[in-house]
Amino acid sequence: MEAASHHLTRVLSHGMNADAVISDWPALTSAEVARVLQHYPQAGTPKRLVWHSPRPFSAGCVMTTSTMDVFVKRHHLSVRDVAGLSEEHGFVNHLRSRGIAVSEVLTTVDGATAFTDDHWTYEVHGVAAGVDLYRDAVSWTPFSSSVHAHEAGKALARLHLAAQDYAAPARKAQTLVSSFTIFSQPDPLPALQRYIERYPAIADYLKDRDWRGETVGTLLPFHKQLLPYLDELTPLWTHNDWHASNLLWSDRSTAAGVQTILDFGLSDRTCALHDLATAIERNVIEWLAIQAGKTDAVHPDLLDAMLDGYHLLRPLTSRQWLALAALLPLVHAEFALAELAYFHGVTRSANNAALAYDAYYLGHAAWFNSAEGQQLLARIAQRAAAG
Structure with missing residues (x-):
């Protein structure tokens, strides 16, 4: 793993007040996402990293691939491990099976929904349908209507x-x-x-x-x-x-x-x-x-x-x-x-x-x-x- 890539770029994220701060976690890089997607065959070939999430507790980005847009999320291992993410994904998949519109959790070649590499844990979702109207809204922003x-x-x-x-x-x-x-x-x-x-x-x-x-x-x-x-x-x-x-x-x-x-x-x-x-x-x-x-x-x-x-x-x-x-x-x-x-x-x-x-x-x-x-x-x- 290219450890140096994790120290190159940080993005602005939502602070705990109504301010933007430098993110706690290094931004995902195109090379890193390409390595992650090798574990997810249905995700296709990476083309272009189009957006970094401003959420503070993890690093996330949207990558356009040859087959779809995917959302890649990286957690520090001290925050989430594979077992912890699997609990969450089990609930998401249950809701999906009951007709609730949630994003698709992609699986690795061995059927897992997350994997650990070094001190990071990764998950990948298909970008879901809909308009991200409140994408830049900080915590506790009210509905606009x-x-x-x-x-x-x-x-x-x-x-x-x-x-x-x-x-x-x-x-x-x-x-x-x-x-x-x-x-x-x-x-x-x-x-x-x-x-x-x-x-x-x-x-x-x-x-x-x-x-x-x-x-x-x-x-x-x-x-x-x-x-x-x-x-x-x-x-x-x-x-x-x-x-x-x-x-x-x-x-x-x-x-x-x-x-x-x-x-x-x-x-x-x-x-x-x-x-x-x-x-x-x-x-x-x-x-x-x-x-x-x-x-x-x-x-x-x-x-x-x-x-x-x-x-x-x-x-x-x-x-x-x-x-x-x-x-x-x-x-x-x-x-x-x-x-x-x-x-x-x-x-x-x-x-x-x-x-x-x-x-x-x-x-x-x-x-x-x-x-x-x-x-x-x-x-x-x-x-x-x-x-």
Whole structure:
């Protein structure tokens, strides 16, 4: 392997704030992609590298070949190994078999969906149909229309219906997976202790923090609200990163529908309400604007449209609406810890590690005590009255 090729080029990627930063990971090169595609016979002969992904946690690019366009994604081995990617690809292939439009996962000559070379793990997908309308949108960018929100809600409901008969166990412990094993428990603190012990980087970061006291003060009051509804959290494999930029659209208009669902990197066995709460957290609340001191950073029109679309195809009961409202302040917490493990243990960014713990783990939950946060929760809970 030409190790030098990994140190040549870095691209601008989305930072943790609303800024572009130099990517943590070296950009994929044409020569590297050509080597990767030798393992994937149906991918054809590489012709031209046409785009680099700005996503921060891995390196990705689109390559035009003699037979198709492919999306090649490279992870550091400390983030994803072949077994970890195979869990995700199993879910994608199940959804595909149930008629859900997802990108095709290509297989190597020996039938694997990923392979490791040196300290990198690679996966290759066929570029899916649809317009990448939100390609350059940073995290927590809202939908550009209520129709997009409504269509995204319907697409999420269809995914959940298709996932109901997928019985794979939850993913193994690995960083950057949006699991739901702490606040889904009647007593979250022992579960939190176990979670921290599984990730040495988190334990190391928190050794000088009063994480128990901070969790009790900020997160457990919300967990108390969720406690009566834990029986509504039926285990289900879910997407866990339902953002407009992970969807391809039928056209460029504000009336476009969802054509393809992308990026199952955070998927795991959580529950439908966790996934729906994540969709609200990702698309309705402009967290980066809130961090910058902006008010009016919540979009109730988009919330209503997305929930209406979801309810149309997968109706929620009164108790489920109340459970969704109770779950929302906690929905980012466990993934914030996964990000902490990544930033402290893999990229070793003190700034981003602090952001993951203080702004995401504690801060996002604390915001729901604000007037805007309370109004948003009330708006969701009000749906319980309608049944």
